[in-house]
Amino acid sequence: MSETESLVTRLPNDIGGLPAGPIQRVDHELAPWEKCCHALADVLDFHKIINTEEKRCGVEALGAEMIGKLTYYERWIVAFANILFRKGILTPGELARKMDEVQARWPAGVNDEPAGRP
């Protein structure tokens, strides 16, 4: 199989049996927004707005670079946004305006730099 063919047919999350380093026995307590994101995923599945399989598929569709660099729940929320756009449930403009609104709620000092990637 050619390299480009393999890029298309092997999902970036399909890593069983690939070479990898030693086990890192790491864990962290979920941040409140991460737990909220998990609860959101469950509720979206209960209503079949985004079922579990669509969530998996949506994360895979982010591609190898985002899968490698975003954290677990960062991948989820970006995947949800993309799926909701595709389904016509949300529009990108609507989400951008709401994100501005949410950011504006934060008291000065707590968030005195622009949010986003450094």
Next chain:
Amino acid sequence: MHDSSREAPDGQVGIVLAWGEVPVFRPGDPVRILTRYPVGHYRVPIYLRGKRGMVEAVVEPAGIDNEEEGYGRNAGIKLHYYRIAIPMTEIWSDYQGSHRGGLRVEVCETWLERI
């Protein structure tokens, strides 16, 4: 042609079963996981493609094909998944350590062939 998949397993006469209600494979059946390379979404890891194993159990209840579910199909014909037993030496030719090593995985019947 006689089609046993239409009949209830306990031999009840006259009861026609829906598609997918009767599992295609039974425990003990030797099977091979198909070698195919779908794009977009799948749930059969590449390291298991083409590997031979045995049906250990039928997973109940049947479920929707998860490759279709991945694109928002929340309904449709349900198919059976099977718990497949595969020796580690079948998967990894250079498997280290004891030969007594095995893998178990759930595979949808669309991905299995009888051998």
Next chain:
Amino acid sequence: MRRRQHGHDGTHEHAHPEISESERLGYFEIMETAVRELLIEKRLIGADEIRRQIEVLDSRTPALGAKVVARAWADPDFRARLLANGRSACEELGISFYDDTSLIVLENTEKVHNLIVCTLCSCYPRPVLGLPPDWYKLKPYRARAVSEPRSVLAEFGTVIPDEVEVRVSDSTAMVRYLVLPRRPEGTEDYSEQQLAALVTRDTMIGVALAAIGTGRTGL
């Protein structure tokens, strides 16, 4: 930039994609809030549903799994029902399967040691163990557990004798797995509660063995 403290493992220095980093939290937190609020405004989901689901998640911890294991050790009839149908036996103890998954309980014996993994994502018996630890979701465990399980186990300090089969279950669809560890010797007189205290999360994933003195403290 908003900063948050996280319970980082102090032995782990380099950046890690599974672990939230405070520098990057703000943007995605805002996105999560915005998506959730828009869906609530459109009446597609309810704020009360999210609050309830957070309570559901908080109520699921490895202590539930430990209770199941201890009951199976103490009650042979329950053990038989648990091995026949993991979900319905857990439901007997009030543990609901809110994610509508099935549960297969894998019994460790003197001949077989079971290990669970999800190579494709992070499938885990959440109703009965809570959310998985980060290492379970990271590449080294997911990639290697299926190809060199004995080496992986050794890195957890777990050595399985050669004559024992190591059997790995890779979760891919709607079935989840829970390992029923072997009951340690010398626990014949233990109460169910004392037994449960010996059962850690890692023993139910299969990367550790239940033993006297290595269980959870404070019980």
